[in-house]
Amino acid sequence: MQHQTYEEADEFYRIKRLPPYVFAEVNKLKLQLRKDGKDIIDFGFGNPDLPTPQHVIDKLVETVQKPRTTGYSVSRGIMGLRQACARYYARRFDVKLDPDDQIIATIGSKEGFANLAQAITAPGDVIYAPDPSYPLHAYGFIIAGAKIKGIPAITAEEYLEGVKKALAEDDKPPMAIVVCFPSNPTGMTCDLAFYEEIVAIAKANDIIVLSDLAYSEIYFGDPPPSIFQAKGVEDIMAIETTSLSKTYSMAGWRMGFAVGNRRLIAALARVKSYLDYGAFTPIQVAACAALDGPQDCVVQARETYKYRRDILIESFGRAGWDIPSPDASMFAWAPLPEAYKQLGSVEFSKLLMQEAGVAVSPGNGFGEHGEGYVRIALVENEQRIRQAGRNLRALFTGKDKRAAE
Numbered sequence: 580m581q582h583q584t585y586e587e588a589d590e591f592y593r594i595k596r597l598p599p600y601v602f603a604e605v606n607k608l609k610l611q612l613r614k615d616g617k618d619i620i621d622f623g624f625g626n627p628d629l630p631t632p633q634h635v636i637d638k639l640v641e642t643v644q645k646p647r648t649t650g651y652s653v654s655r656g657i658m659g660l661r662q663a664c665a666r667y668y669a670r671r672f673d674v675k676l677d678p679d680d681q682i683i684a685t686i687g688s689k690e691g692f693a694n695l696a697q698a699i700t701a702p703g704d705v706i707y708a709p710d711p712s713y714p715l716h717a718y719g720f721i722i723a724g725a726k727i728k729g730i731p732a733i734t735a736e737e738y739l740e741g742v743k744k745a746l747a748e749d750d751k752p753p754m755a756i757v758v759c760f761p762s763n764p765t766g767m768t769c770d771l772a773f774y775e776e777i778v779a780i781a782k783a784n785d786i787i788v789l790s791d792l793a794y795s796e797i798y799f800g801d802p803p804p805s806i807f808q809a810k811g812v813e814d815i816m817a818i819e820t821t822s823l824s825k826t827y828s829m830a831g832w833r834m835g836f837a838v839g840n841r842r843l844i845a846a847l848a849r850v851k852s853y854l855d856y857g858a859f860t861p862i863q864v865a866a867c868a869a870l871d872g873p874q875d876c877v878v879q880a881r882e883t884y885k886y887r888r889d890i891l892i893e894s895f896g897r898a899g900w901d902i903p904s905p906d907a908s909m910f911a912w913a914p915l916p917e918a919y920k921q922l923g924s925v926e927f928s929k930l931l932m933q934e935a936g937v938a939v940s941p942g943n944g945f946g947e948h949g950e951g952y953v954r955i956a957l958v959e960n961e962q963r964i965r966q967a968g969r970n971l972r973a974l975f976t977g978k979d980k981r982a983a984e
Contacts, residue, residue, distance in 0.1 A: 593722050601944035605928050609938050620967045622955040623928075623938040625763070625909060627828040629883060632876040635827060638868035642861035652857035655848050656684020656836075660863045663870040664821075664836050671795070672805040680841045683848055684866075686858050688793050688822040688835035691847065693719040694854065695818065695837065698846040699787065700725045704754040707745060709738050711942060711949030713763045716791065720755075728753065731948045733912075735760055735769035739776055752784035761794040761803050764945045764954040765912040766905025768798065774809035781815045787843070790819040793835075796826040796877050798907035799885045807839065818843040825909060826877055827869045834858055834866045884909050887957040887964060894968030899975045902955070911955040913939075916975070924953055935970040 605623065613619055642648050655661070661678035668674045676682055685691030692715055700706075702724035708717045710729030717727045728749075730741035738758075746752055758777060760769040774790075781788045790806040806817055822835040837847055857863070891911060892904050902913040919927050924941035931937045942952030959967070 601925065601941055604925060605932070605938070605941060608929055608932055612932055612936075617936055619932060619936050619938050620959055620963050620970070621938045622957075622959060622967070623940045624958070625825075625956045626958060627825060627830050627880075627909070628958045628960075629828040629880055631828050631832070632869065632872070634872050635829070635865050635869045639861050639865035642864040648860045648864075650860075652860040652863065654851045654855055654857045656682070656857055657860065657863050659867050660684050660870075663867045664838065667870050668805070668807070668838065671802075672808050674805060674807045676807075676838055681844055682836060682838045683844050683851070684858060684863060685820070685835045685837055685851075686855060687824060687833040688791065688820040688837075689715055690833070690855075691820050691835055691837040692716070692789070692791065693722075694850045695789065695820075695843065695847045696720045696723040696725070698850040699755070699843065701754075705749075706755050706757065707742055707753045708757040709759055709762070710946035711764055711952070712757070712759055712946060713791065714945065716757045716759060717946070725754070729946055729948065732762070733765055733948070734767050735773045739773060742777070742780065746780070746784065752786055755787040755789055756781065757789045757791070758806070759791040759793075761798060761907035763794065763908055764910050764940070764942070764949070764952075766908040766910050767912075768800070768803050768906045770801075771804045771808055774804060774806045775811070778806070778809045778811045778815055778817070781817070782811060786815075788815060788817040790817065792819050793822040794825060794908040795821060797881060797884055797909055799881075799888065800906055803907060816840045816843055818847075823866055823869055826880070828880065829866075829869065832862050832866070834862060884957050887959075887961065890961050890964050891955065891957065891968075894965050895971060898968050898972035900971060909957045911957070912942075913953050913955055915951055915953065918975075920951065924950055928953055931971070931974070935967070935974040937967045937970055 609619055661682040664682050665676045665678045668676050696719040700720055700723040704725040705728055706720045706725050707728050707730055709732030721727055728745060730738055730745060732738035777788060795803055806812060806819055818837055818839040820837050824830040892902055895902055900916050902911050905911050915927050924943050928939050928941045931939060939953040939955050942949035
């Protein structure tokens with residue numbers, strides 16, 4: 580019996596539509612350096628290092644010991660969880676949602692977004708997606724057979740202008756527009772006026788709007804709005820995905836939601852009914868405890884990320900790397916230092932690991948317009964951040980000395 584190799588896998592139709600995984604080269608180097616005994620300060624993967632709140636863990640442990648909670652669950656999510664999500668939207672955004680047909684629990688927001696793409700996309704459909712952005716925003720639709728038009732999106736204003744320009748240039752409007760603010764990877768936010776313009780554009784052109792709000796609670800200024808706060812949103816087909824991963828440090832628990840337009844929720848529910856039985860019931864019950872329980876843990880997490888952001892900007896700045904301070908999310912979006920721009924984001928990322936023991940994510944992994952940047956995740960503690968700053972300073976100073984010689 581012959582075994583398929585990874586190299587041979589790209590002969591399959593859907594795999595051929597995907598480019599090489601940019602992060603694989605950097606991750607391979609990281610693993611090799613660690614195997615060789617090198618200490619790597621890892622800002623590359625957005626994996627929260629903060630603990631899951633104890634009351635959430637306690638509810639999981641309590642529930643998993645009860646009879647009948649370890650069998651198949653419900654693909655749409657248990658009613659108690661959908662009701663908890665509705666209460667969250669009412670409390671946080673003053674938005675009323677019907678848990679019966681406007682909310683569906685997902686196995687992380689990533690699964691919800693990917694299966695929604697499968698549910699609504701026909702081959703050849705065109706999707707406008709931000710660039711740079713979380714890779715799934717484009718490739719979830721590419722896998723489903725759509726065509727992606729990446730629109731520059733370092734800021735919300737740039738993205739909005741790009742959408743308007745693309746609409747004026749294209750023969751027909753896209754099937755859907757993706758928005759993601761606070762943004763992964765840039766950390767940029769938008770205001771309600773942005774959503775209202777997007778809603779007006781969607782209404783005028785019969786476009787579906789897909790909003791990713793995974794970082795709704797990791798912000799350092801004004802609370803980011805939901806698209807469902809925008810005037811006229813009830814007149815368009817819009818859906819929003821959210822996640823407990825970063826808000827409650829529950830990334831590995833895989834718990835999220837899709838909310839909004841009933842037709843889109845029904846389409847997602849139909850696809851999911853063939854693919855899964857929903858998240859593990861005890862996890863769903865624990866998620867209720869997260870949403871309905873004390874929220875001081877969310878405030879503490881937000882303060883921790885803000886503190887780390889400030890330490891990183893300060894210590895990397897002293898090393899000679901000026902990085903814009905993000906408005907939200909758990910990431911800093913950093914332009915390559917002038918002396919290293921010719922390397923490109925992948926080679927610069929590899930250099931940082933090899934010479935400074937610092938891992939970051941190359942910006943071109945988030946889209947063509949991400950080239951020239953790297954993403955830095957705020958997932959190391961203060962001591963490690965400061966050590967990374969010292970390592971970078973030694974690297975950059977060494978380069979200056981070599982250049983002088």
